[in-house]
Amino acid sequence: MDELIILLRERNIPETTIKRLEEDKIDVSVLLLMTDDQMKSYFPSYGDRLAVMGFCRRQEREPGKRTCRKSKLFERLKSKLTKRQKPDNSQTETQNTTKKHSQRIVRKIEMGWMHHDGQGFVQMRAKKGGGTRKLSVPKEWKRKELIEEAICLFFPNGKNSHGSISEFELDLTNYQEVSLDAESTVGEMYNASKLTMMRFYLTTKKVEKEVETESEEEMSDQMEDFHSNNQDQSLPSTSSGMNDFFPSEMDVIYVDSPVNDTASPFHSTEDHVAEDDLNVSFQSSLVTLPDYLDSSNVVTVLTGDIIGIDEQNLDDTLPLSPEPIAPQTKILVVHRGQIFSELIAHFCDETLTHTQSEVEVKLLLPNGQFEMGHDVGGVFRDCLSEFWQEFYDQCTLGNSFKVPFLRHDFGKEKWESVARIILFGWKKEKYLPIKLAPVILQQAIQGSVKSDLIENFLKYVSENECAVLESCRTDFCSADQEELLETLDNYSCRKIPTDENFKQILEELAHKTLIQEPAYVL
Structure with missing residues (x-):
């Protein structure tokens, strides 16, 4: 009976059932005579009934082995009880493992090299001097030390088949191609990511050297002469100077950058004009009084003869029945190096994609002067190219194909502006961001x-x-x-x-x- 009780406890039979068997004096011989329905009152589970019947039959066939069987069952039961009394070793082993990891002074990492080919960053294979290198580095190493180690791996003696290290802009990214924080250590990054092996990439991009051509120098001289002449000339002379930049057959709306108030040829700190000198009228079908000192960043320039009059007689010169307004040209002014933010700011105005006016783009250099060139498509495509490259870097993730991600500083207005840039670029120049x-x-x-x-x-x-x-x-x-x-x-x-x-x-x-x-x- 003792062996049967041990078996029942091994199968997690309730203690109440075991007590019933003891009270009813049910032993192996009685169980062998029971039907399946009779045993069901003690053992509802069919598997338990099969196990009990099998045990009883073995006891009947092999009475000589009962003693050995009994000792083994007692040993198994004893070991189970001992395990229950001992504390959980798994937690202790986990703590020991964590302690071992914390005591390491080095961690294994993988290092790769990604080079910018003009379209995006491409991982360099081993045959091109790249490949994935596995190395052990101190846990206290930061971004600076990792970059120095990567340079030694991929640019031995400071150069490789792609050129000298001084010709590249360097950066270090993690496995998600996100630039590393300068103060984060390798150990901290392992603790934060919970990865078994971290991978870093040295990224290189060719440094573009700005070469000032002779035409740009000539343009610079012309702009300086233009500014110096305007200081000594009256308003009609200033108006004629504007015609050097824009055609005289149509009205022109000059839209300065909403982001940057850098001086332009039409609103310069050098060309300060007193408000009293602005009392002029235009002999044209559409009359608009320009204000060079207006803070609205929008200046309207109209063609026609300019005649200076008194302010009080201005109303007498206005036509009584205006004629139809001729198409206007809106010129968006953006600064080289700030095209991304300024173009988004311009296209927050949803009327740009619905207006009948012609829209052109002019680029301003850091010295406040226009780049040479007329926008017959090329300037705008150049502007879009720089915009989308910046967009890929700042607002998307991915390798060959890019996917935009949410930014806390990009709300509905800015994302709609990006959509208008896609639409306007397609309608005007059939330009699509194909890396999306x-x-x-x-x-x-x-x-x-x-x-x-x-x-x-x-x-x-x-x-x-x-x-x-x-x-x-x-x-x-x-x-x-x-x-x-x-x-x-x-x-x-x-x-x-x-x-x-x-x-x-x-x-x-x-x-x-x-x-x-x-x-x-x-």
Whole structure:
């Protein structure tokens, strides 16, 4: 009976049932004579009944082995009771492991090299001097030390096949291609990310040297003469100077940058004109009084003869029945190096995409002078090219295909401005930002996606992650499972991948990354 009780306790039979068996004096011989219905009153579980009947039959067939069996059962029961009394060793082992990690003075990392090819950053392969290097570095190392170590790896003796290290702008990013904080240590980054292996990338970009051409020098001399002459001339002379920059056959609206109040040829700190000298009238179908000292950043310049009159007689010169207004040209002024913020500020005005007026762009150099060139498409395309490159760097994530992400300083107004820039660039110059993932534009314009989400996602992830995912698509069983789990964890996967569900997981992650996360932006 003792052996039977031990068996029942091993199977977690309730103590009340065991007491009933003892009170009813049910032993092995009685159990062998019971029917299944009779045993059900003691053991409701069918598995428990099978185990008890099997035990009883073995006891009947092998009475000589009862003593050995009994001792083994007692030993097993004793070991179970001992385990219950001992404290949980798993927590202690975890603490010991954590303590070991905290006592390390070095951590293993992976280092790669990404070079800007004019379109975006591309990871350099080993045959081009790049590749993924594994090394152990002190936990206290920061961004500066990591960059120095990366230079030694990829630019031995300060140069490689791409050029000297002095020709590049250097930066260091993490596995998400985000620049590292200068004060964060390797140990702190491991603690924050909880990754088993961290990867860093040295990024290089060619430094563009500004070369001032002879034409720019001539333009600079002409602008200086223009400013000096205006100081000694009356308003009619100033008006004729404006015609050197704009055609005289149409009205021109000059729209200065809403972001920067840098001096322009029409509102210069050197060309200070007294308010009393502005009492003029224009013999034209549309009469607008310009104010060079107005703070509105908008100056309207009208063609026609300029005749100085008294302010009190101004009303007598206005026509009684105005004629139809001729088309106007709006000129957007942006500063080289600040095109991203200034173009967004300009296109916050939704009328720019609906106006019948011609819109042109002029670029101002840091010295406050216009770049040489007329906007017949090329200047605006140059402006758009710089805008979208800055947009990719500041507002998107991804490798070959880019996906916009939410920024706390980008609200509804700014995202709508970006949309107007896309629309205006397409209508005016057939210009589209082709590095944006096609599914982004499809979802924003049509409200649905027709392109392959997985193909877009594979071009969004890094090259190493793409190689891991592609190998799993081809042959899941032979792929590196550890790398796969690490890659899926980077995108917050909540399922264990198998050969059967891997495609579904990939589609779900692609939809979450490309459609759900940028939903507000779209």
